[in-house]
Amino acid sequence: MHDPAITQLSLVRQLKFCAGHRLYRHESKCAFFHGHNYRVDIEVVGVNGGTEVDSVGRIVDFSMIKKRMLGWLDDNWDHGFLIFEEDDNALAAIKMVQPTKYFVMPYNPTAENMARYLLEVVAPNVLGDLGVVARKVVVWETDESCAVAALVGDASDLTTPLESAVLIDHRM
Ligand SMILES: [Zn+2]
Secondary structure, eight states: OOOOOOOOOOEEEEEEEEEEEOOTTOSSGGGSOEEEEEEEEEEEEETTOSOOOOTTSOSSOHHHHIIIIIHHHHHHTTTEEEEETTOHHHHHHHHHSSSOOEEEESSOOOHHHHHHHIIIIIHHHHHGGGTEEEEEEEEESSSSOEEEEEOOSOGGGOOOOHHHHOEEEOOO
């Protein structure tokens, strides 16, 4: 016995932003403050499993993915600094600059961890009411290098409220 083939539909939206970071405890040049022009590819499927579309033929309108995800990125990461919560030295430095914009992460802001954060925390919070779930997030740090975070298993376990995982300081 085997399951018959089904067609699974998904959408991929590309999102771009600029941000600074450094990698705490990195053994080489990534320990310095620096920045990247990041590109994110986010893949979403319908909560029904990716086999159904609406009366227009869509999983969800592309513009909604842009509005929600790019809106969040613009507000929180774009032109800001991403800093690991244990990196006291970088936090002290960034707080001395006025105005400043930084985002405290629960782990080092590598491309891997940024992809994980977008997949596990941001996407469920900002896309949840659209009836879609992010299945994969790819964070391109350079034209040649990207990290991939992919969801395996039941997405309903992802219930981390956005507020509890992060600290945001928009002092201007
Ligand atoms: Zn870097």
